[in-house]
Amino acid sequence: MSGHSTYVPKSNAGKWLEERLPIISLMHGAAVSMPNPRNLNYWWVFGGIAMFMLIVQIVTGIVLAMHYTPHADMAFSSVEHIMRDVNWGWLLRYTHANGASMFFVAVYIHILRGMYYGSYKAPREVLWLLGMLIYLLMMATGFMGYVLPWGQMSFWGATVITNFFEVVPFIGDDIRTLLWGGFAVDNPTLNRFFSLHYLLPFVILGVVILHIWALHVPGSNNPLGIEPKTKQDTMRFHPYFTMKDLYAIVLFAIVLFYFVFFNPNFMGHPDNYIRANSLVTPPHIVPEWYYLPFYAIVRAIPDKALGVAGMFGAILIMFVVPWLDTSKVRSAKFRPAYRIFFWVFLFNGLLLGYLGQVSTTDDFLGIHGVTNLLISRIGTIYYFGFFVVILPVLGLIEKTKPLPNSISEAVLGVEGAKAEAEEMAANESKA
Amino acid sequence: MHNLTKNITSLAKKSALVLALASSFATPAFAAGGAISGGPEFKHVDWSWAGVFGTFDRAQLQRGYQVYKEVCASCHAMELVKFRNLSEAGGPEFSKAQVKVLAAEYEIEDGPDAEGEMFMRSRKPKDALPSPFANDNAAKASNGGALPPDLSLIAKSRGHFSFKDMFMGRDGLSGGPNYIYNLLVGYEDEVPEYITKYYDHKNEEGLKADPDYTESHFELGDSNFNNFFPGYKLAMAMPLDDDSVEYSDGTKATLAQQAEDVSTFLMWAAEPKMEIRKSIGIRVLLFLIILAGLMYAVKRRIWENVRH
Amino acid sequence: MADTSKVEEPGRRDFLYIATGAFGALGVGVGAWPLIDQMNPDASVKALASIEVDISSVGEGESITVNWRGKPVFVRHRTAAEIKLSVETPLEDLVDPEEDAARAEKPEWLVMVGVCTHLGCIPLGEAGKYNGWFCPCHNSTYDTAGRIRSGPAPKNLEIPKYTFISDTVIKIG
Numbered sequence: 001m002s003g004h005s006t007y008v009p010k011s012n013a014g015k016w017l018e019e020r021l022p023i024i025s026l027m028h029g030a031a032v033s034m035p036n037p038r039n040l041n042y043w044w045v046f047g048g049i050a051m052f053m054l055i056v057q058i059v060t061g062i063v064l065a066m067h068y069t070p071h072a073d074m075a076f077s078s079v080e081h082i083m084r085d086v087n088w089g090w091l092l093r094y095t096h097a098n099g100a101s102m103f104f105v106a107v108y109i110h111i112l113r114g115m116y117y118g119s120y121k122a123p124r125e126v127l128w129l130l131g132m133l134i135y136l137l138m139m140a141t142g143f144m145g146y147v148l149p150w151g152q153m154s155f156w157g158a159t160v161i162t163n164f165f166e167v168v169p170f171i172g173d174d175i176r177t178l179l180w181g182g183f184a185v186d187n188p189t190l191n192r193f194f195s196l197h198y199l200l201p202f203v204i205l206g207v208v209i210l211h212i213w214a215l216h217v218p219g220s221n222n223p224l225g226i227e228p229k230t231k232q233d234t235m236r237f238h239p240y241f242t243m244k245d246l247y248a249i250v251l252f253a254i255v256l257f258y259f260v261f262f263n264p265n266f267m268g269h270p271d272n273y274i275r276a277n278s279l280v281t282p283p284h285i286v287p288e289w290y291y292l293p294f295y296a297i298v299r300a301i302p303d304k305a306l307g308v309a310g311m312f313g314a315i316l317i318m319f320v321v322p323w324l325d326t327s328k329v330r331s332a333k334f335r336p337a338y339r340i341f342f343w344v345f346l347f348n349g350l351l352l353g354y355l356g357q358v359s360t361t362d363d364f365l366g367i368h369g370v371t372n373l374l375i376s377r378i379g380t381i382y383y384f385g386f387f388v389v390i391l392p393v394l395g396l397i398e399k400t401k402p403l404p405n406s407i408s409e410a411v412l413g414v415e416g417a418k419a420e421a422e423e424m425a426a427n428e429s430k431a
Numbered sequence: 432m433h434n435l436t437k438n439i440t441s442l443a444k445k446s447a448l449v450l451a452l453a454s455s456f457a458t459p460a461f462a463a464g465g466a467i468s469g470g471p472e473f474k475h476v477d478w479s480w481a482g483v484f485g486t487f488d489r490a491q492l493q494r495g496y497q498v499y500k501e502v503c504a505s506c507h508a509m510e511l512v513k514f515r516n517l518s519e520a521g522g523p524e525f526s527k528a529q530v531k532v533l534a535a536e537y538e539i540e541d542g543p544d545a546e547g548e549m550f551m552r553s554r555k556p557k558d559a560l561p562s563p564f565a566n567d568n569a570a571k572a573s574n575g576g577a578l579p580p581d582l583s584l585i586a587k588s589r590g591h592f593s594f595k596d597m598f599m600g601r602d603g604l605s606g607g608p609n610y611i612y613n614l615l616v617g618y619e620d621e622v623p624e625y626i627t628k629y630y631d632h633k634n635e636e637g638l639k640a641d642p643d644y645t646e647s648h649f650e651l652g653d654s655n656f657n658n659f660f661p662g663y664k665l666a667m668a669m670p671l672d673d674d675s676v677e678y679s680d681g682t683k684a685t686l687a688q689q690a691e692d693v694s695t696f697l698m699w700a701a702e703p704k705m706e707i708r709k710s711i712g713i714r715v716l717l718f719l720i721i722l723a724g725l726m727y728a729v730k731r732r733i734w735e736n737v738r739h
Numbered sequence: 740m741a742d743t744s745k746v747e748e749p750g751r752r753d754f755l756y757i758a759t760g761a762f763g764a765l766g767v768g769v770g771a772w773p774l775i776d777q778m779n780p781d782a783s784v785k786a787l788a789s790i791e792v793d794i795s796s797v798g799e800g801e802s803i804t805v806n807w808r809g810k811p812v813f814v815r816h817r818t819a820a821e822i823k824l825s826v827e828t829p830l831e832d833l834v835d836p837e838e839d840a841a842r843a844e845k846p847e848w849l850v851m852v853g854v855c856t857h858l859g860c861i862p863l864g865e866a867g868k869y870n871g872w873f874c875p876c877h878n879s880t881y882d883t884a885g886r887i888r889s890g891p892a893p894k895n896l897e898i899p900k901y902t903f904i905s906d907t908v909i910k911i912g
Contacts, residue, residue: 519782544793545796557786721762722762725755725758725759725762726759729755
């Protein structure tokens with residue numbers, strides 16, 4: 001990361017530290033002098049936003065843990081104690097609950113941006129893998145966090161998800177018992193989920209640091225998908241991208257706090273305001289919205305074991321995308337056919353999200369004879385087909401558009417780039 | 432100018448996507464009543480507390496407490512609400528002295544005393560509203576096997592947080608109280624015609640298609656008919672009628688008035704910090720919008736001479 | 740890298756940057772307050788303000804300890820000798836001078852928070868060379884009115900707010 005640093009310590013204390021631990025030049029290289037492609041658009045701000053949301057979640061989470069009691073008899077009341085008695089407790093809890101959703105919104109956009117512009121392709125495969133690992137850890141953290149209020153949806157969500165593990169051959173039963181710490185979801189389950197829910201965000205933070213490290217070796221991809229060649233193609237990270245990211249973070253915070261203050265329960269489920277009851281199952285068990293596409297996939301597959309395998313496979317297949325995509329061209333800007341399949345993939349994801357929370361036997365949007373189950377199956381086939389058929393085959397047969405010579409030529413035109421290059425050279429010789 | 436248009440378009444695209452995500456994942460509307468059409472319309476009450484600037488009407492909350500206390504509390508507990516809450520800002524705002532008197536009307540077991548004996552004392556502001564039954568089993572035994580739910584969070588655990596409500600400035604929370612209101616006014620002495628007609632029609636169609644078709648009818652049994660309860664069969668008998676309580680402030684206690692008052696009280700009980708939440712929220716959002724404007728100016732100033 | 744030469748020096752402190760920075764800093768500062776204030780006593784803790792103590796069974800020369808806001812409160816029925824000892828102590832001998840009358844509303848009843856003013860341990864009763872209380876943690880010694888006489892503690896034992904509801908019931912807090 002320190003490769004790009006132009007930091008030279010000025011004070012004696014700075015020199016002293018630099019010789020012993022070059023942490024300032026490391027951070028300088030990562031957040032100040034790092035060269036970034038000048039043509040990044042606003043889709044590139046969501047990495048910074050996701051980082052901001054992670055910090056919001058960790059800070060509010062630590063504070064909430066000061067008041068929460070991870071015991072089956074007291075968890076529900078302790079959450080209500082936070083809402084009613086703790087100073088600003090309602091604000092902290094609503095921020096944490098809605099923050100989780102908004103964190104996922106940012107990360108989903110971040111992932112989809114990477115898919116659209118081919119950011120996962122060489123030499124950024126490790127960057128992508130680390131990102132997927134973060135996503136997987138977020139899913140686990142979010143799930144365990146949703147269990148903590150110990151409402152009906154917490155309890156039954158935990159029951160359904162842990163029962164997925166039963167399909168593992170031979171040892172499924174044992175894994176499930178191990179997760180539960182008993183013969184059903186109960187106090188030991190709640191306790192360990194709390195412990196892990198507190199731990200995992202720090203693991204995520206660690207992987208985020210690796211993710212940033214892996215970003216700074218090849219540098220950011222860009223909307224053109226071609227590597228920067230000359231100094232003209234890039235800008236310093238600070239102030240250009242720091243200020244752009246901060247501006248975007250403030251805009252994102254407006255959306256977050258709109259939900260926190262004016263619609264705090266919109267993304268939750270009413271049943272979670274009912275105390276967990278191990279003898280009554282709610283009529284519809286619906287996971288948090290960010291799992292819904294995967295929940296639709298598990299329900300679309302008739303066999304239990306295959307369904308669970310399909311659900312986990314749907315997540316794991318994302319890890320190997322860099323090796324499934326055979327196209328030499330990164331950006332969808334120059335891949336007219338891929339662009340269409342991508343938008344269909346996005347729409348299909350939203351559709352599966354919708355299908356994840358409606359009854360499978362009902363008619364799809366009221367169309368007689370077309371069940372939600374049928375549409376879920378078509379959606380599932382497209383989801384997997386996109387990865388295992390479209391990505392490998394399309395790369396081989398697609399006729400891509402010609403790529404520009406360089407980023408600066410694309411932005412400034414051939415003449416403009418030449419003029420700017422000359423000016424820069426003149427300035428440098430002056431200096 | 433070019434920059435600005437570009438930014439606006441990309442922002443518009445971004446927000447469109449966020450909204451698309453949100454809308455497609457919105458939780459399904461709580462089914463009010465069953466699926467049978469022809470019943471009375473579900474009323475959306477024009478709550479004083481709905482919307483970004485909405486606040487509770489103190490007098491209404493106090494009346495709502497009276498309905499709760501004189502009617503609901505004989506079967507339903509409210510263990511998360513403490514008497515002291517009744518005098519806190521943003522609630523019914525009884526005076527501290529009034530709350531002491533209200534609390535002292537009930538007793539609570541305390542102890543052990545110096546001799547190790549449990550004893551009864553009158554409730555204090557720090558104590559919870561009383562529970563009518565010692566435990567769930569006792570509550571079921573006294574109510575024909577049906578458990579009257581605790582009412583502390585009923586307004587948030589029923590009904591939906593709908594997308595429409597969100598943009599209608601209804602706080603997204605009015606689903607619950609609307610449901611409670613409609614439930615309270617939605618009782619019928621006899622099974623109404625639209626239900627019997629529905630079954631008659633179904634049987635007729637069924638017999639046409641298959642002569643061995645077994646007819647089905649709506650059986651009320653020991654339950655009470657309610658137009659807005661899922662499945663229409665509600666264990667709770669009609670709790671309110673005109674003049675079930677006599678309001679001390681002289682408001683005429685019609686059924687609709689009482690239902691509105693108690694629904695509002697239950698909304699407050701479930702979300703006691705709603706008023707402070709909204710008032711701080713307006714300031715936070717205003718602040719963020721100004722900050723966003725400033726940040727936008729800074730960003731533009733920095734990128735002024737850079738084509739990108 | 741492109742263009743850095745063309746723009747004004749980015750660190751230039753013109754009005755816009757200062758205003759934005761100040762505004763942002765204000766937001767962070769105000770935003771930090773809920774995160775700090777949440778650690779203050781919450782509404783349910785504040786509501787547990789007062790307790791009532793029945794002292795009818797506490798004989799002369801006996802003490803009871805009751806729990807008030809999570810802390811021990813000593814209620815001692817003092818003997819005439821103890822009162823005399825305290826009243827006759829010259830104020831100049833005291834580290835934290837206070838009349839005996841200021842320590843006990845009714846001379847025979849001494850009500851104090853039983854927390855050593857040094858570092859918060861609970862002193863032992865009827866101990867130490869002043870026949871009052873003795874803190875085993877760092878040897879602070881209190882007299883029969885709970886006044887500090889020797890050792891590292893800086894102040895007399897705290898007297899909570901209390902009133903006699905009747906001859907036999909004290910309301911503390």
